[in-house]
Amino acid sequence: MTPGSPDRYRTLTAPVRVETEVRRSRFACDLRPVSSEAAARGVLDEVRAESRDAGHHCSAWVLGPDASTVRSHDDGEPSGTAGAPMLDVLRGRALIDVVAVVSRWFGGTLLGTGGLIRAYGDAVAAAVDAAALVTMRRRDGLVVDVPAADGARVENALRGRSDTTVDESRWHATGLVLHLAVEPASTGAVEGVVASLTSGLGRVSPGHPQWVATRDPG
Template structure:
């Protein structure tokens, strides 16, 4: 079954950690697709052109099904995979982590690198604020100008998002209701308009909506 909620970043994060004089800078960004994730890697590579490694990991899709990691020259499995494990454990999706390393003169070994790269991403995740995304059904409802403001207010108070408002002979509200509650929408619209409005036929497409900011620090993850 396709998921109806997921979590992602509310804002970009940049942190620095140090391990035996090697410095690790982590960029944590929200992205829409693989092209966006790879663009963040290239941005880090361009900004920090003198660094030795730019390792990366990303998770995409509502179900987190698309995952990639890259060790960028570090020993196989010592960087990208530990980074990816932190992201998946945190329960985040549509997110990319890039960790840039400046070598401090001391070899860390495979285990030390895994701890350092994973720790760099963990530090960024612990500072991150996240938001919840909900799969919604978009439905148009037309109401009179005289009640539009009140109806919009009442709908928002019931947790229904308003994606768009169009003015003409009447006022058309594009409602965004969680798909799990879409069956209750006609009755709710009827209640709030005194039976004078109902969802317009031919509408009902589905998409995703950012609905709530979580408290800082989502790293307790699943």
């Protein structure tokens, strides 16, 4: 999978914090799931408030299913030595809707440009390794309206499909309305099932696309 793939992406299930040490400098990476820049900045503000004694709070985030929003900041470290390697790890692991904040406590020994790049990148990589991940998969929304006489048969058939989830079923005066989440490649097949079981009387219309979480195999 590549970052920004239109049908799936990876993210976190919960926040994680991991500490590393390089030549007596201590690094703490807070890695959290977020859905907006405001939320990412809120995490940065929270970490700053909780770790006021740290010399730097460097950050990076990737947002949006297409990875359209990326930001990184060195927070006083030499340009390109902190935020950029942090961002490289997030993008290299194909993580989206995630913010990383690395707080650094100086240990008295200068790390140099290369040392800082490795240290900040390794801090984020360690947090990712410790995190529980999920793959978010895009599903098309469909609304199915079928005559009452065919309702139960259609619903049972659709619930039996591994590529389809029935999110809601509602009876009305003349039939049954089903709201579905369907794998994009299976939309045509679902339409065919409805047409076949209702002799063409069932109606299928677009619903709202959604993202469904599935456990990441690691």
